[in-house]
Amino acid sequence: MTATDRFTGFVDRAHAAGRLVVQPRMGFGELHRMRAGLAAVREADATTVGTVTLDSYTRCLDDGTARRALRDDPAGLNGFPLLAHGVPAVRALLQDCSSAGFPVQIRHGTPRPLRLFRAMAEVGTDATEGGPVSYCLPYGRVPLARAVAEWSAGCELLAAQPVPPHMETFGGCMLGQLCPPSLLVALAVLEAMFFQEHGLRGISLSYAQQIHQGQDLEALAALRRLAGERLSTTHHIVLYTFMGVFPRTEDGSRRLLAESARLAVLGGAERLVVKTQAEAHRIPTVEENVAALEYAASVAATTAGSADGPRATSSGLYEEARTLVHAALETGRTIGDCLVRAFARGVLDVPYCLHPDNANRARATIDARSMLGWSRAGGMPVTSGGAAPVTARHLTELLTFNRRRFDRDARRHPLRSAS
């Protein structure tokens, strides 16, 4: 029996104590800024874990460009160039900034993680995240079979460490918005099963807040139930504040963040990855991240004691997600094989995703109840309504649904200023 990693242990202890763990997305080019960012998150008035988000060049394994950017314009990098800094510098950073009371997750977004995972093992990370599908289909052009092969090798490399790091599936966040929750739940469970198959034991399953609280609560319950049926390892659920087109007003984005914090508590999620008021405009500062963490934590704390709130819908979401998982698992022998074949056959199909290995025949829409649903099933075993072809204007309306709703609420009922 391997030792439990610090990330898994921290989240479990916080949950037992009735506290929601909140986490930012944060990555800076320079070491001293990354260090200051982690310190600020650690000192925030909330139960926090740290994040080191890698820059886009490192995600694409374009080390040369990352190194040049680090030399010429480090402040212009949109994240932390792990490989360019080198193992000794990053190991020192993590030794200084992380602990059992403040574990740090490295976030990356690459379909080919082997080199990065090797570096992560060498620097001693507590946790990382992604998945063979969720970091392949939306994030580039790497063939799915290749991503699956490299994720298999990468997960096995991590599982062979003295203390294997925690691994979170990003499958419940596909494309950030406009993906019906049954597919998000199915993908999160399938990727978690993939991690388990490759020997990882500290696992979490993600779900991204969408557009309807009741539907999101139903999705979180379905995710917990399906994960419980399919995983033998301990696992927790991480909710993401809405990842799509964000409200423009400060008030609107605070409302959306508050709604996600309530959703996390009511839906029983152990961890919340927040967004900030800057989201609609640019990459947030450390101060904006800390403000978002503290606000989310305060909303979560007041929600924990209240009995009223939105109710979960009962739209058959669990059954649809379970059907998708079953249909995928019938296609192959290993989870990795199943994922490749299910997408090749269109049994799994992420709507609007342009990757060559995705059928892209399914279409999602927002129905009359303001819930996400299928307007076209493609080859998936899901229930769909009829569909008119989507125009650019209609797509914009779908994508800006939350922005318009929360900005409108902000105009009608301004919040009292608080920070």
Place this chain on the structure above:
Amino acid sequence: MNGRAFAGRRLHVVVSGLSSDAHLWNLVHLQLFLEDLGHEVANLGNTTPDATIVEACRTGRPDLLVISTVNGHGRTDGLRLIRTLRAVPSLAALPAVIGGKLGIDGRDHADARLLAAGYDAVFDDAAEGGPESGLVRFEAFLGRQAAGHSRGRPTAGAGAA
């Protein structure tokens, strides 16, 4: 954004993200936007290497290349791409534009460097009027292209994202 019939040629347009940018919705939206206006689109998708974009332009011979990027590396990656593209003799005069969030700090980067390097227009989300006014300017640019103007006049504006 009204899908009405337009006067002029049907343009063959290559749409692409840049090498380090994994964002997708901006590309999906741009494709629909162009198709609604009656144009034909080859969408290369996200994280597209420079060589793939150049090759698609060389073999597909489009009327226009539209680069959309929102990850904040647009200034760097977009500059490298257009220099590579303009170095190919057969693509020296291909109309090419770039738009989106071009830097990480929310400032307007529709600066002379991108235009000087060879883009015919830059539509920066951070420019005055934001993305919506950029789309309006982009549509006007398309109208001029379809009407047969070979080179659009550089305008600072917002990207379509």
